[in-house]
Amino acid sequence: MPLALQTFSSVKDANAALQAAGTRYLGGGTLVVRAANEGDGSVSSLVRVTDPGLSQIAVSDGKVRLGASVTMAAIARHAELAALAPAARAVGGPAIRNMATVGGNLFASAPYGDFAVALLALDATVAAEAGEMPVETFLASRDTSRAVVTAVGFSLPEAESFRFLKVSRVKPKGVSVLSIAALLQRTADGTMTSARIALGCMADRPIRAKAAEKALLGCKLMPQEIAPALAAAGEGISPITDPIASAWYRAEVLPVHLGRLLLS
Amino acid sequence: MAKVPVQFTLNGSEKAEFIESGTTLLHALRDKIGDTSPKGGCHQGTCGACSVIIDGELRLSCLTLAETCNGADITTTAGLAEGGVLHPLQRAFLDAFATQCGFCTPGMIMAAKVLLDRTPNPSREDVVEALSGNICRCTGYEPIIQAVLTAARANSQSAA
Ligand SMILES: Cc1cc2nc3c(=O)[nH]c(=O)nc-3n(C[C@H](O)[C@H](O)[C@H](O)COP(=O)(O)OP(=O)(O)OC[C@H]3O[C@@H](n4cnc5c(N)ncnc54)[C@H](O)[C@@H]3O)c2cc1C
Ligand code: FES
Ligand code: FES
Numbered sequence: 001m002p003l004a005l006q007t008f009s010s011v012k013d014a015n016a017a018l019q020a021a022g023t024r025y026l027g028g029g030t031l032v033v034r035a036a037n038e039g040d041g042s043v044s045s046l047v048r049v050t051d052p053g054l055s056q057i058a059v060s061d062g063k064v065r066l067g068a069s070v071t072m073a074a075i076a077r078h079a080e081l082a083a084l085a086p087a088a089r090a091v092g093g094p095a096i097r098n099m100a101t102v103g104g105n106l107f108a109s110a111p112y113g114d115f116a117v118a119l120l121a122l123d124a125t126v127a128a129e130a131g132e133m134p135v136e137t138f139l140a141s142r143d144t145s146r147a148v149v150t151a152v153g154f155s156l157p158e159a160e161s162f163r164f165l166k167v168s169r170v171k172p173k174g175v176s177v178l179s180i181a182a183l184l185q186r187t188a189d190g191t192m193t194s195a196r197i198a199l200g201c202m203a204d205r206p207i208r209a210k211a212a213e214k215a216l217l218g219c220k221l222m223p224q225e226i227a228p229a230l231a232a233a234g235e236g237i238s239p240i241t242d243p244i245a246s247a248w249y250r251a252e253v254l255p256v257h258l259g260r261l262l263l264s
Numbered sequence: 265m266a267k268v269p270v271q272f273t274l275n276g277s278e279k280a281e282f283i284e285s286g287t288t289l290l291h292a293l294r295d296k297i298g299d300t301s302p303k304g305g306c307h308q309g310t311c312g313a314c315s316v317i318i319d320g321e322l323r324l325s326c327l328t329l330a331e332t333c334n335g336a337d338i339t340t341t342a343g344l345a346e347g348g349v350l351h352p353l354q355r356a357f358l359d360a361f362a363t364q365c366g367f368c369t370p371g372m373i374m375a376a377k378v379l380l381d382r383t384p385n386p387s388r389e390d391v392v393e394a395l396s397g398n399i400c401r402c403t404g405y406e407p408i409i410q411a412v413l414t415a416a417r418a419n420s421q422s423a424a
Contacts, residue, residue, distance in 0.1 A: 003286030004266065005331050026329070030309055033288065033327045037307040046286070048332070073321070093397020094375065095315055095322045173396040 027104035068103030087118035090166040103149045111175040117206040120198035121181035124154035165261045202237040211235035230255040275343025290325035301342035312398030315371035322378045341370035353415045362411035364402035376412040
């Protein structure tokens with residue numbers, strides 16, 4: 001069924017149009033046009049916003065704001081966002097990265113959503129016309145969300161404190177067996193004072209490994225000290241099964257890859 | 265379905281068309297304009313056969329709506345040869361036996377062109393990364409990688 005595209009210059013007008021049944025926002029189109037090509041009849045109309053503000057990257061005083069239309073390729077090549085480049089480069093091949101947006105990645109179901117995993121570890125906020133909310137709240141409510149996401153914001157992580165790992169079977173590009181992002185704060189002697197760990201493919205959307213985060217507090221990044229955190233990593237997970245890996249396999253390899261990330 | 269006007273530059277020529285809203289660029293190029301060099305393989309973004317260059321960036325024409333290309337500068341593989349002389353990448357693909365059924369070839373060439381435009385002397389790793397969104401079921405990839413490296417060498421020699 002053909003799609004009809006409506007183009008607006010303002011988010012306000014797009015939000016009004018999005019209230020109509022069968023209407024979805026068009027980001028880079030890598031998921032929504034793909035769904036239409038596959039015959040998904042639930043989408044009959046698409047809405048987009050041309051406001052250039054949605055494609056802006058702003059970095060100042062350690063704060064980052066990424067417009068929802070910013071692409072993975074733009075993040076990967078931005079000098080001040082080097083810490084995030086591994087997460088942006090994890091999304092698809094070169095053409096997909098030129099199209100895939102930050103806003104769209106927030107809505108991508110597992111095994112996709114690698115960049116959203118990074119945003120969850122970074123404790124980002126998600127902005128819409130009505131205001132901002134923590135990314136965790138956003139992810140929990142995204143299925144019923146009918147408003148244009150305009151931007152995400154977060155504090156730029158210090159070098160060394162942010163780590164990202166995507167595990168895939170096809171190199172250099174393949175969908176995730178799992179992805180992990182960690183924001184780790186440590187004292188000068190290496191004792192962990194705070195840890196945020198986000199996991200991809202361990203549910204239908206990015207989730208936090210809260211038990212592992214707790215078990216890491218007061219630890220140094222050494223094999224014996226992190227063992228309880230690795231043992232706790234599987235608490236509360238419900239991995240997906242797809243042609244790449246079964247839920248059982250994903251759960252089995254999670255502690256191994258989390259250990260590698262923490263000890264890297 | 266409402267028709268909408270779309271204007272863009274295709275391989276250096278101005279195109280102005282009325283297309284059905286929601287038409288993909290792949291469909292508009294092949295079925296409306298008659299440029300069949302981008303191939304429709306999967307229509308899911310997975311195979312890369314439909315790759316084109318839009319404003320200097322590699323994009324998938326099967327997932328791009330034609331209306332979003334208003335004012336854009338689009339290059340397809342059909343636009344590479346000049347005056348009947350093949351582009352160095354096209355020549356290298358033929359010479360290195362990097363094309364068998366040829367279905368993936370236009371997409372591979374587009375991905376390789378973007379790479380060489382930005383990185384004239386790529387490493388093998390750069391080439392593998394640049395082609396990582398393009399699937400070939402015939403060649404085993406090695407001849408393709410060699411063709412791109414050969415074209416890069418030919419380019420740097422002619423520039424020297
Ligand atoms: C071949 C292929 C490989 C891929 N590989 C990966 C991968 O490795 N990792 C990965 O994470 N993803 C991957 N993806 C999925 C996808 O490309 C990314 O998740 C991408 O970031 C989605 O963004 P988009 O702008 O293209 O989304 P779109 O397709 O435009 O939109 C997706 C959904 O989000 C909604 N949406 C988009 N933007 C907004 C907004 N600003 N406000 C409100 N709603 C919005 C849309 O309405 C739609 O429902 C892949 C996709 C393909 C086709
Ligand atoms: S036809 Fe577009 S990627 Fe396969
Ligand atoms: S040459 Fe046949 S698909 Fe690549």
